[in-house]
Amino acid sequence: MRRADPTRLYYVLEFLLAMPTWVAMAVYLVSVLHFSPLQLVLMGTGACSAVDVVLILRRARQEIRDCVVELDADRAAADPKVFTRIHFHYIVSGKTLNESQVARAIELSKEKYCSATAMLAHTAQVTSDYEIRDA
Numbered sequence: 405m406r407r408a409d410p411t412r413l414y415y416v417l418e419f420l421l422a423m424p425t426w427v428a429m430a431v432y433l434v435s436v437l438h439f440s441p442l443q444l445v446l447m448g449t450g451a452c453s454a455v456d457v458v459l460i461l462r463r464a465r466q467e468i469r470d471c472v473v474e475l476d477a478d479r480a481a482a483d484p485k486v487f488t489r490i491h492f493h494y495i496v497s498g499k500t501l502n503e504s505q506v507a508r509a510i511e512l513s514k515e516k517y518c519s520a521t522a523m524l525a526h527t528a529q530v531t532s533d534y535e536i537r538d539a
Contacts, residue, residue, distance in 0.1 A: 442479075446487070449520035450475045453492060456513035461506065467499040469539040477528070487524055492532040497539035506536055 450473040461468045471494065478489040492514075496506050510532055514521055521530060 442485075442487075445520070445524075446475055446477055446490070449490070449518070449524060450492065452520040453510075453513045453518045454494075456517045457494065457496065457506075457509045460509035460512055460517075461496070461498070461501070464502075464505045464509070466501050466505055468496065468501065469499070470497040471495070480527075487528040490524060490528045490530050492530070494532065494534035495537060496534060497537040499539065501536050503536060506534060510534055 454471045454473045458468055458471050461471075474493040474495070476491040476493070477487050479485045480488050492510075494506075494510055514530065514532065524530065
């Protein structure tokens with residue numbers, strides 16, 4: 405985390421998000437970090453999909469060690485500035501991973517399991533690619 409600069413004005417907004425069946429989560433928006441709520445949505449979508457991919461590959465008895473999702477997105481120029489394009493780049497690491505299983509896991513996440521991706525796909529073109537690394 406960056407050190408506070410005493411010559412700059414910082415503000416922190418705190419929101420408590422809670423659902424009846426979920427643990428409450430505090431979201432802090434700090435001006436210096438520049439995370440907007442929509443950026444948090446995008447990051448949450450990447451996390452949602454990564455969890456799906458890991459669980460699907462484990463169920464398929466693949467020796468997965470790590471899954472990183474890099475996201476690249478465009479937003480509309482006019483309000484509401486929804487996402488119009490989202491690209492997921494998966495970096496999946498493991499021991500002798502089966503490429504067809506990795507591709508299938510990513511496809512299942514996109515088409516069936518990841519609610520966040522399904523929601524964003526109503527306004528955005530969602531694409532993906534992947535790379536497999538031995539670990």
